[in-house]
Amino acid sequence: MAHRKHPRLPVDQRLKIARADAIEAYSNLEIALCRLLALLLGTKVDLAGIVFFRINNTRARSAALDSLLRVCPETSSRIAEFSEHEAD
Secondary structure (H helix, E strand, O other), rough: OOOOOEEEEOOHHHHHHHHHHHHHHHHHHHHHHHHHHHHHOOHHHHHHHHOOOOOHHHHHHHHHHHHHHHOOOOHHHHHHHHHHHHHH
């Protein structure tokens, strides 16, 4: 099956491109989650990044964000603003 973006490339090169696309998408997700953490903590993104990227386990990161969301219900309006900004 030909790759839509690069139909004439060999399979191994198309796989490398697909892998790079997936890595980039995951990186964008991590950046968005780091920005969410900064919002929840009321701090700068670079400071939140120090904490966020020190936690290497994805499950632990998710649990920490979930806990903060439960503890800080007043941030729901800020999260809505964050979500609108991320969509841009």
